[in-house]
Structures are given as C-alpha cells and as structure tokens.
Amino acid sequence: MIASIIDSSDDAIYSKSLEGTILSWNRSAERMFGYRPEEIIGRPGSLMTPDDRADEIPHILERIKKGERIDHYETIRKRKDGGLITISLTVSPIKDSEGTIIAASSIARDITSESRNSDIRNFLASIVDSSDDAILSKDLNGIILSWNLGAQRLYGYSPEEIVGHHVSILAPPDLPDDIPNIMERLNKGERIDHYETTRVTKDGRKLNISLTVSPILDTHGRVIAASAIARDITARKHDELERARLVVELEKSLAQKNILLQEVYHRVKNNLQVISSLLNLRSKYAMKNPEQASVAFKESIERIRAISLVHEKLYQAPDLEKLDFVAYLRALIDQVVHAYTINKKVELKISGDAFEVGLGTAISLGLILNELVTNSLKHAFALKHEGVIEIRCSGTSDALHIEYCDDGAGLPPDVDFETADSFGFRIVKLLIKQLQGSIAVSGVNRTTFHMTILKPQGGL
Amino acid sequence: MTSSTSIRLAAQHGNSTTGDRRHKPLTGESVQSKPDRPLRVLIVEDELLVAENTKEVLKASGFQVAGICRTGEEVIARFEKFNPDLVLMDIRLAGTLDGIQTAVVIHNTLRETPILFMTAFTPGHFPHLSAVRRGLYDYIAKPCEPPELIAHLRDLWKRTQNQ
Secondary structure (H helix, E strand, O other): OHHHHHHHOOOEEEEEEOOOEEEEEOHHHHHHHOOOHHHHOOOEHHHHOOHHHOOHHHHHHHHHHOOOOEEEEEEEEEOOOOOEEEEEEEEEEEEOOOOOEEEEEEEEEEOHHHHHHHHHHHHHHHHHHHOOOEEEEEEOOOEEEEEOHHHHHHHOOOHHHHOOOEHHHHOOOOOOOHHHHHHHHHHOOOOEEEEEEEEEOOOOOEEEEEEEEEEEEOOOOOEEEEEEEEEEOHHHHHHHHHHHHHHHHHHHHHHHHHHHHHHHHHHHHHHHHHHHHHHHHHHHHHHHOHHHHHHHHHHHHHHHHHHHHHHHHHHHOOOOOOEEHHHHHHHHHHHHHHHHOOOOEEEEEEEEOOOEEOHHHHHHHHHHHHHHHHHHHHHHOOOOOEEEEEEEEEEOOOEEEEEEEEOOOOOOOOOOOOOOOOHHHHHHHHHHHHOOEEEEEEOOOOOEEEEEEEOOOOOO | OOHHHHHHHHHHHHHOOOOOOEOOOOOOOOOOOOOOOOOEEEEEOOOHHHHHHHHHHHHHOOOEEEEEEOOHHHHHHHHHHHOOOEEEEOOOOOOOOOHHHHHHHHHHHHOEOOEEEEEOOOHHHOHHHHHOOOOOEEEEEOOOOHHHHHHHHHHHHHHHHHO
C-alpha cells in the first residue's frame, strides 16, 4: 500500500544509507533524474550532485545523523543526461524499531519551471523598475495597482502615495473624458498605442506624454487589469512647437525679404529713371550754353549724390523705411558745401522740429535743398568768403514748414523765382508740386524760401 | 485710309455716347503714315521729374502732351477733357488706384484707348495685369531711353489701329 502510494507520487522519493548509497527509487525519481532503479540503487547519490555542490550530501547526511530534518531545501541536481534541474528537497532520517537512525529518505520536487518563472518575473521587474518610462498597472475600475520608479520620477508620487488611488489623479482638469474613454476601450479588450495626451504631476506641472495601454488577460482570456506605459514627450512637443514657430517665422521673414527685394529692385530702377530724366532735362539747358557743359555735369553729379545720400541714410535706418531728415540735411549740405567751395567758410544753422521722412519725400526734399544750397554757394556767396545758411523746420498735424535763407547777396532784382529760366528753380518748383506743397520767396538781401508741404495720410 | 481718319474718329469717339468707342479705322486701310495732327498722349506718372522729361521727349518726337496726372483718380475724372489718343502710364501711382486698375476703369467705362505701361517693376509682379483688355496695352520697363519709349508708343498705336 505504502509502496503503491510512493510509486504514484509526482515527487521523486528515494532513500539512501547514511553513507549516501541509494537504497530505493520510485517512478517519479526515474522520470525526474533519468536513472532506472537498477542503474542507481546501490550507487552513491553523489552521482546526481553537480561538481560545484559536491559537499552538499555529506553535509546533509551529517545533519540527518544528528536526527535533524531538512525541509524544502532548494538546490540543483544533475540528471543522467547531464541536464540540471532545480529541486526542492526534503530529507528525513529513517529510524529502526529501536529508534536508531539507519538511513535517510529524500523527497525531491522539480521546481525548475517555477524557478525559471520566478527568475523571469524578477528579470521583468528589474526591467520595469529600471525603465525611464512610467509603467503602472491598474484594475478595470482605474485603481492603480503598481507603480515603477519611472512613474515616480515622471509624476512625482511614490508608490506608497499613489497605489490604491484612482488613475484620474493624473488627468488634467481640461481633459475630464480622457481616462474614462481609455478605460472603456480597455474593457473592450482594445490596446491604445502611442496615444499623445497630457497629464499633471504631483506638483501641478502639465506633461505631454505618449501613452500605450494594454489589457492584462487572465488564463481564460478575460481582461482583468491594464498596464500603462507613459513616455514624457514634453521636450519633443516643445521642440515640435518651436520648430513650427521657427518655420512660420522663417517663412514670414522670407516673404518680407522678398517684398523688400522687390522694393529695392523697384527703387533702383525708379531712381535710375529719375536720374536719367534729370540728365536729359539738364542737357537741354547745356545745349543752350555749351560752355557751361562742365557746370551741368558737376550739378548733375551733386543731384545724384543727393539721391544717393538718401539711400545711404535710409539703409542705415532701423526699419529701412524712414530717415531722420535733419541728420540727412546736415550730411547733404556738408556734401554740397565741400563740392562747391574752396577756402570758403559756410556756417549752417538748423533749428526747429526733428522729423522723419520716407524715401519719396526724402528724395524730393533732398533735391530741393540741394538746389537751394547750390544756389546760395554759387550766387549768394559768390563774392563772400563766408556765409550763413539757416534752415528752420516746424510741423503741424497736417503740414511741414521749412524756411531756407542765407545771408548772401539775395536774388538779383531782375530774377523772379516764378518765371526764372533756371533749371535749378524748375526742379524746385516741380518737386514742390510733387509734394503737394507751395513755395514763396521773400526778402531782398536776405532771401528766404518758405516751403509748406502737406503731410499725406500715410505720413511723409 | 489715312491716319487722319483714325484721329478724327478718335475725336468723335471721345465725345460719342454710342456703343462702339474704339479707335477703329472706318476701313481696313493701314495707319502706317504719320497723322496730320499730332497724337495726343496723356502722361500718368507720380514722379514729376520723369513726367516733365517724358513730356519733352514726346514733344520733340512730334506728339502732343494731353496732360500730366499723378493719380488714377485724376485720370478718370479728367479723361474726357484730356481726350488722349494714347496713355503712357506708370503702374505705381500716387493715389489709391494703381495704373492697372485705372486702365481697367478707362477701358470699361470710358474708352478703349491704348495704354503703354511704364514701370520699374516687372509685369510678373502684377498678376492683375491680365484684367486689362487684351491688345490694348503694352509694357516698357524703367529706366528706358527716349528712342525706346517713342518706338513702343508708335508700335502700340499702329497695332491697335490695325485690329
């Protein structure tokens, strides 16, 4: 009866003498270790001991001899084919009728697969814990069951603080349906892959995360819980937004540059047309007085330099749109004075309001002032070694007033500004008309030109 | 057919309220010869130095300058008074309307007067140029020299009279 029970046991049951010789061997021992009874009975039990555990059996037998029992001792044994198995070993002393220990009974359970599963579990747990991603599990009601180190790092909660709480603790207030929707899909057995959403940390920071949630199934395939892996993509989202912002900025900047380039292209060609027109008009006067051809050239050069100075000042301006007209005026007059006078001292007095002008107005005003200064230098100061040019600027909401005067000889009595056959005055009158302004001349010895220019709606 | 017929017709059209307002010769004869009265050109240019020079160039080449305007609005308001045979127009103007918009108004509401655009921009810069009636305009780039301008004006006139 007992022999039958022993033979039908799933555990290997065998006995050995106190010297370690195998005395009995059941069927499970045969299955577990690969030896048939006739191959092992009478032989030392150390046959089943791996070399690195050679001292285990003498040690166990010493304890048996003392009447001790060894319970559930996990060790490794070697099968006949050399394969290693993990066993849980229980060894008990066998006594004779007088109570003397005469042998030992061993019951061995193969726990290789359990041990492997345990190893795998430990291995997986260490992977989970060492992951930079937040990994948590939750039941189907959303109660958090486990919480790895990554989750602690990401969200700021320790496992003690959060396990047992509902996962909605992580949801931002503006996404109240997010977690219920995820739970609903999970209950249907669906997996949520790389779902980009937001969560809040313990200290209230908002995070962008990529979330993968998978159902956890029992052995019958029923969904019993869910695992969630969250990766912090805040930096990536920030980079994406930054990249998108930079692309928009670059496109805007490129569009502005294209507009600017077209504008510059237009300005260049338009100015060339103005210069060409000035030269052509001046050539008619030069033809009347061929001996004045060199004067005509010099005057034309100064007109071109006056236009050029506008561009120079404009391209130095912060917005490339408006220039400080008084600064331009000082540079212009300095330029003209140097071009026309040698050993002549000309004092320039500019007073009044500072104002800014755009390209068109600047070129017109620049050419007008260029003509008036040239006129002063060539005619008013012809017989003087020094002279004073005064310019007063004042502005109202709708007009700009400029007064120009010199302390030179004044216009000759026979010269009427309105009717004078002077190319310079013709240019002045044309440009004043272009600026929708007016010009009047007063004074005899101290000629003053009074100019008023209406401010257009878009500014000067 | 002489060019004078064409000019007379232009003058008639200028005062006419009938439907066909084109500068079309009465017969199919060519208008290659010089008209017996100068062609009237309206200059539309916001740079008055350029306009003034253009005026002298045109006059020296036998054209009559019908007037100088700085804005499209002024052209439209005074078009009948100027009564031009041709319009020489910048595209970027001082007023609200640009040269192309002004041309469209002229052709659709006033007369089908040929227009030579003169601009520092390239035609590609103005997608709405296609709105101007085909065959009734030409384009010349700034800066341009007087002989080039005169040749373009004459060519435009001949082409439109032969249509």
